[in-house]
Amino acid sequence: MDKENLLKKINDINKNTLMETLGMEFIDIGEDFLVAKMEVTPKVHQPDGVLHGGATVALAESVGSAASYMSVNRETQMVRGIVISANHVKGISKGFVFAKATPIHKGRTTQLWEIRVTDPNNKLISHCKLSTMILNRK
Numbered sequence: 001m002d003k004e005n006l007l008k009k010i011n012d013i014n015k016n017t018l019m020e021t022l023g024m025e026f027i028d029i030g031e032d033f034l035v036a037k038m039e040v041t042p043k044v045h046q047p048d049g050v051l052h053g054g055a056t057v058a059l060a061e062s063v064g065s066a067a068s069y070m071s072v073n074r075e076t077q078m079v080r081g082i083v084i085s086a087n088h089v090k091g092i093s094k095g096f097v098f099a100k101a102t103p104i105h106k107g108r109t110t111q112l113w114e115i116r117v118t119d120p121n122n123k124l125i126s127h128c129k130l131s132t133m134i135l136n137r138k
Contacts, residue, residue, distance in 0.1 A: 003029055010066060019062050022055060026066065027098075034067035035100045040092050050091040056117055056126045057086050059099045064113040064130035067101040071111070072134055082110075083131040090125050097125055109134050 010026045022044055028035040036059060038044065044055035061084050069079045098118050105112040110133055117126040 010070075018058060022058060024059055024062055026063070029070070033100055033102045034063055034070065035098060036063040036066075037096050037098045039096050040094050045093070050093045051097065051125070053086065053088050053126075056088065056097070057084060057128065059097065060084065060086060060101075060115040060117060060126065060128035061130055063099040064101045064115050064128070065132060067103070067113060068111050068130075068132040068134075071103070071106060076137055078135050078137055079111075079132050080135060081130055082133045084128060086126050086128040088126045090119075090123060092119055092125055096120055099128075101130075104129070107134075 006029055007026050014020050014024070022038060024036050024038045026034065026036045038059050040051050044052055046052040061081050065079055065081050072079060099115050101113045101115045103111065104114050110131060113130045113132065115128040115130060116124060117128065118124055
């Protein structure tokens with residue numbers, strides 16, 4: 001499947017989910033990465049008008065879990081996030097943020113993903129790590 005059709009398929013799966021509610025969109029995919037973007041508007045702000053850390057973590061977990069899911073046999077396996085950590089280093093109040101997931105470790109039963117959340121100038125907003133567990137479908 002070509003890149004554009006794969007991105008469309010991933011985005012279509014997200015209808016009526018948290019990803020759609022928060023305005024997340026997968027925009028790029030490669031052999032060892034997946035990128036999503038989210039617009040920073042008041043709906044993802046904390047009360048003082050900057051991007052909420054929870055919204056940032058939701059973006060990071062969404063792109064990391066999707067990247068993990070894309071790396072397994074989707075007919076026989078499923079993915080669950082088991083641990084996520086985030087270090088928020090810079091605030092942003094408008095525009096877009098981009099989350100790029102790249103693998104640190106891709107094992108048979110667990111995976112570890114680095115997710116860098118950046119602004120449009122590639123300045124780091126948050127650095128996240130996600131551990132996923134690979135389960136067999138019953």
